[in-house]
Amino acid sequence: MIRVNLYEQLGGRTARMPRWAAWLAMAGSLVIGVVLFLVAASLALILIPIVAVAGSIAVWRLRSRMKAAGFGQPGSFPQQRGQPGHVEIVDAEYRIIEQGEPPRR
Numbered sequence: 001m002i003r004v005n006l007y008e009q010l011g012g013r014t015a016r017m018p019r020w021a022a023w024l025a026m027a028g029s030l031v032i033g034v035v036l037f038l039v040a041a042s043l044a045l046i047l048i049p050i051v052a053v054a055g056s057i058a059v060w061r062l063r064s065r066m067k068a069a070g071f072g073q074p075g076s077f078p079q080q081r082g083q084p085g086h087v088e089i090v091d092a093e094y095r096i097i098e099q100g101e102p103p104r105r
Helices: 019-068
Strands: 002-004 015-017
Touching: 015 019
Parallel strands: none
Antiparallel strands: 002 015
């Protein structure tokens, strides 16, 4: 016989469980696990293609709208062509402004 202590924290007595009841509980747990796995797998087999098709339709519609708006055409954003040896220099004037000094115009 298998002994199961259901009330260990409460200081209760151990209960005896017949072997056939333990096997029945294990078999029931196995059946529930297999059923849950099969349900999840069947949902995945159904939903993955639906999501893939919906995503491809959304991408297709987005691309057509972007083309209609002028994006996605060659030359819509012209690339800067750098010349070898050409360096751009940014020139700026820096001043320190004191707290009491009025701004210059």
